[in-house]
Amino acid sequence: MIKVQNIGKQFGGKWIFRNLTMIAKPKELIGIVGPSGCGKTTLLKCINGLLRFEEGMVTVGDLRLMAGSKNHTPVAIRQRVGMVFQHLNLWPYKTALENIIEGPVYVRRWSKKQAIENAILWAERLKIKDQLGKYPQMLSGGQRQRVAIARAVLMEPEFLLLDEITSALDPVLAGEIVDCMVELKEQGMGIVFVSHQINFIRRNADRVYFLQGEQFMESGTPKEVLAEPKTPELRSFIESIRHGW
Amino acid sequence: MNYHWDFSIIWAARTTLLHGLLVSFALTGFCILVGTILAVPIALILARRSPVLYGITNFLVEIVRALPILVLLIWFYYVMPNLLSVSLSAFWTAAWVLAINLAAFAADILRGGIVAIPREHLEAAEALGMSRVTVIRRIIIPETFRRSVPALTAMYITMFKFSTLASVISVSELLHTGDSIIINTYKPLEVYTIIALIYLAVIVPTTYAAKALERHPMFSVNPGDSE
Numbered sequence: 001m002i003k004v005q006n007i008g009k010q011f012g013g014k015w016i017f018r019n020l021t022m023i024a025k026p027k028e029l030i031g032i033v034g035p036s037g038c039g040k041t042t043l044l045k046c047i048n049g050l051l052r053f054e055e056g057m058v059t060v061g062d063l064r065l066m067a068g069s070k071n072h073t074p075v076a077i078r079q080r081v082g083m084v085f086q087h088l089n090l091w092p093y094k095t096a097l098e099n100i101i102e103g104p105v106y107v108r109r110w111s112k113k114q115a116i117e118n119a120i121l122w123a124e125r126l127k128i129k130d131q132l133g134k135y136p137q138m139l140s141g142g143q144r145q146r147v148a149i150a151r152a153v154l155m156e157p158e159f160l161l162l163d164e165i166t167s168a169l170d171p172v173l174a175g176e177i178v179d180c181m182v183e184l185k186e187q188g189m190g191i192v193f194v195s196h197q198i199n200f201i202r203r204n205a206d207r208v209y210f211l212q213g214e215q216f217m218e219s220g221t222p223k224e225v226l227a228e229p230k231t232p233e234l235r236s237f238i239e240s241i242r243h244g245w
Numbered sequence: 246m247n248y249h250w251d252f253s254i255i256w257a258a259r260t261t262l263l264h265g266l267l268v269s270f271a272l273t274g275f276c277i278l279v280g281t282i283l284a285v286p287i288a289l290i291l292a293r294r295s296p297v298l299y300g301i302t303n304f305l306v307e308i309v310r311a312l313p314i315l316v317l318l319i320w321f322y323y324v325m326p327n328l329l330s331v332s333l334s335a336f337w338t339a340a341w342v343l344a345i346n347l348a349a350f351a352a353d354i355l356r357g358g359i360v361a362i363p364r365e366h367l368e369a370a371e372a373l374g375m376s377r378v379t380v381i382r383r384i385i386i387p388e389t390f391r392r393s394v395p396a397l398t399a400m401y402i403t404m405f406k407f408s409t410l411a412s413v414i415s416v417s418e419l420l421h422t423g424d425s426i427i428i429n430t431y432k433p434l435e436v437y438t439i440i441a442l443i444y445l446a447v448i449v450p451t452t453y454a455a456k457a458l459e460r461h462p463m464f465s466v467n468p469g470d471s472e
Contacts, residue, residue, distance in 0.1 A: 045368075048372055049371075050368055050371055050372060075374050075375070075376055076374070078371065078372055078373065078374035079373075079374030082372070082373070083372040085365070085368070085369070085372070087365060089365040089366065089368055089369035089372075090369070091366055091369065091384070091388075092466060092467045092468075093387070093388065093391055093462075093465065093466050093467065093468055102370075102373065102383065103373035103374070103375070106375065106379050106383050107373055107374045107375055107379065135462075135467075135468050137467055137468075151369075151373070152372075152373075155373060155374070
């Protein structure tokens with residue numbers, strides 16, 4: 001289980017968020033929504049230990065990340081909590097296959113053969129098998145996105161943090177990726193999903209958090225949060241999404 | 246001018262010249278290998294900027310960069326044995342001086358390459374749970390070298406030219422070999438002309454090969470862009 005307890009993060013003396021508390025369990029899909037710049041990506045990076053935070057604590061099972069800890073060694077957490085970035089962050093000088101197997105071979109210590117076999121299985125599932133020998137620059141946005149997803153899931157993390165991963169995809173592809181995520185969730189993976197796609201979250205999330213103005217203004221089931229928003233901020237956010245800004 | 250050119254002496258001295266060329270290659274090869282290996286940790290320290298290590302390393306690098314190679318060669322060959330009771334043969338003195346010099350300059354090239362790595366590339370590696378050492382080994386070093394190939398190959402070619410400086414401490418590299426041939430034949434113009442041609446014959450194709458290498462997917466940061 002991921003427990004985020006009273007976490008607070010500031011940049012240049014300005015708080016991005018404070019006192020955020022949330023829980024993500026295995027086999028659960030958590031949606032985080034909020035306007036651009038409200039700190040959703042920052043929150044994911046704090047959970048993964050990519051960014052230090054000033055207040056609170058993140059625990060993943062028996063592992064702990066404390067605020068302001070000098071001994072910031074979140075490597076073990078990252079091996080249990082994978083992340084797919086909004087901008088994908090693929091290595092441009094490695095082929096799609098090399099991008100995908102880098103973690104399993106050099107972190108999980110799988111043999112190259114085993115990593116390639118598993119990578120091919122995932123590539124088939126994500127429909128990028130024919131693209132494995134290509135460099136990221138030679139792939140379309142959607143194909144790159146799927147390479148990034150394959151890279152994260154091949155590590156077999158217990159939890160997956162997904163930052164706007166369907167934003168660059170057409171609706172059909174986005175639907176396929178979403179089906180994949182739902183399948184992963186059913187297999188036992190916990191997923192924390194940052195997205196503007198309210199419909200996907202409404203259909204698939206177990207719980208939703210609405211982040212704005214340094215805090216979670218609303219949280220609950222999609223029905224509670226998205227169908228019956230209590231705050232004017234969430235109402236206006238949902239309206240703005242509907243009108244496709 | 247009524248100088249009588251006689252290139253037959255070159256043919257007679259071909260084995261000696263070849264030996265000199267091999268010594269030049271050996272000097273350059275050692276200097277490239279050891280200098281580059283030394284440059285990697287120096288570049289990592291310079292890029293990381295941890296206060297104490299950075300201060301000491303930067304100070305030492307600046308000293309090496311400030312001193313002409315000729316001065317370093319003479320100092321290491323003639324002064325160091327008196328000061329530290331450590332003496333090396335002329336060849337090894339030249340090899341180490343060239344390697345240290347290359348390390349100081351290559352470290353700065355590599356530091357630039359490290360600093361130019363986009364933060365996202367490191368984040369991706371960290372997010373997979375790579376340890377600091379694995380990130381350095383699998384991401385920072387390979388990407389830095391790809392970014393630094395043009396500057397490094399130019400530096401390596403320059404080091405081949407600088408290997409001629411070893412002649413001042415009597416290392417029998419190509420130029421020094423030429424001098425000894427001149428002493429025996431009194432034909433400096435032929436010898437120096439042939440030596441110049443040999444340097445051209447080595448350096449020009451190497452320069453073109455280096456440029457081709459820069460475009461090869463193995464040495465490019467964005468290999469897909471060139472296809």
